[in-house]
Amino acid sequence: MSKNVYEQCPIYEKELITLRKTSKEDVEDLLKCYSDEKAVPLFNSDNCNGDDFHYITMERMQKAVDFWEFSYANKYFVRWTVILNNTNEKIGTIEMFHASAEGDFNHYGILRIDLQSKYEIQSIIEDILDVSNEFFYELFGVEVVLTKAIPEASERILALKSSGFKHINRKFRNYDDYYYR
Known part of the structure; x- marks a missing residue:
């Protein structure tokens, strides 16, 4: 890895979205995403100790962001907030x-x-995948990126396929619906 993502977390800007490390200032806006009952089934909560990421209170959202910051400090994973460029609205996160x-x-x-379910659209997801395809292999020292898309996530699946991802056609760690690139 040429840069250590856990020492300096990069900001990425694409045509529609900007990704920057999630912080405490995002809690209120992110609650719109994590309380969105239409969005929750599309989240990947596999291997997350029963957390389904459906948060309906500020306190629960704050605990999640605190855990994400703890996880970053301990080099477990990185959470970026997805910001819509034309409105500066925080519409979700990626990990x-x-x-x-x-x-x-x-x-x-x-x-x-x-x-958020209203932003689960091919063009926004393609911008996210463009960042992943361009930077995450080297940044995280990985050869393959896996991501989940349940069959009902039609916009996500279209974005994945157009970005070069393929369905693995088998279970991954006892879970279904993974795509790889």
């Missing part, structure tokens, strides 16, 4: 981390994408 395992997906990265 990325390097994981090692035996088998086909050794040295892989997991990309989680959490967006």
Whole structure:
């Protein structure tokens, strides 16, 4: 890795969105995403100790952001806030981390994408995937990026396919619906 993402977290700007490290100042705006009942089923909560990321209070959202900051400080994963460029609205987050395992997906990265349902659209997701495709392999020292898209996530699946991701066509750690690139 040429840069250490845990020492200096980069900011990425694309046509529609900007990604910057999630912080305490994002809590109120992010509650709109994590309280969105239409969005929650699209989040990847696999292997998250039962947390479904459906938060309906400021206190619970604050605890989540505190945990994300703790996790960053301890080099577990990075959470970026997704900011819509034309309005500066914070519409969700993404998470990325390097994981090692035996088998086909050794040295892989997991990309989680959490967006308000009204922003779960192909063009926004493609901007996120453009950042991942351009920077995350080197930044996280991974050979493969995996991300989840349930069959109902039609816009996400279109974005994944147009960005070069393919369905793995089997379970990944006992979970379904993963795509890789």
